[in-house]
Amino acid sequence: MGIALQGQVALVTGASRGVGRGIALQLGEAGATVYITGRRPELSDNLGYGLPGLQEVAEEITAAGGQGIALYIDHSNMFEVQYLFDKINKDQDGRLDILVNNVFSSIGKVTDTFGKAFYEIDPSFWDTVNDVGLRNHYYCSVYAARIMVPRKTGMIVNIASLGGLRYAFNVAYGVGKDALVRMATDMAVELEKDNICVITLMPGPVRTEAIEIGVFGGTSKAESAEFTGKALARFAMDPGRMKKTGKALLTGDLAQKYGFGDRDGMEPQNIRSVKTMLETLGKPEIAKFIPNRVKVPKWMIWQTCNRL
Known part of the structure; x- marks a missing residue:
């Protein structure tokens, strides 16, 4: 992709692995300065699988052609979240071009409750799923918009999933993912006049590290995390992206529009x-x-x- 995003500043939350890492690497490959967040090593749940740490991902971004900056942030702590944006604002002289709301801290707990009805689960499970995966995204979007609006440019992306379209796992999970779509749609209405594009990006089934390791059982036609990253990076480069503000976009559709494939030449599934x-x-x-x-x-x- 070259250096089409050189000079731009991006933030990808929850980028130590999976889709977040794939997106951060592709933005870096396009030349962007990419801030990435994740939990501190002692709090990581990589479960001994040998997955890269946050600082290693930052180094990968830099090696790819961008500048990776790792910050350990607890996204359930809104004081730390505010500190994150204050730091970016100060360090980058009031510039933030791209926010990718991706962090999600409860996939293990979500899968542990699979097969149980919502009333069979303690109601506090709602907070477990939607504190970091929804509430935090709203806070991040508020702080990002405060940086972007004065410059009259920027892009905010909520990473959702097909679980926002149809039932998946449980009620709390589905409502949270669906809410991300509505959040982006409504923010787009208010930010359109400021030339800030807001979208929801929906990957198909993704071969995250956990799936490749076999925790959930892979699927041969799942897309790679880098494929999701390509979709977002290509969209970020599109001068006509404001025409899509407020929309929920599928990675498969973007691949067809911009003419790219997955890392191994496979064409992933499109719902x-x-x-x-x-x-x-x-x-x-x-x-x-x-x-x-x-x-x-x-x-x-x-x-x-x-x-x-």
């Missing part, structure tokens, strides 16, 4: 692809004749998600 739908329904003999570019309209996807 709008007729081919993917036929494969999911157990019709591979029909699916093999359908090109990936043949997709159903977005409104049809929303209809299947019990929307009005």
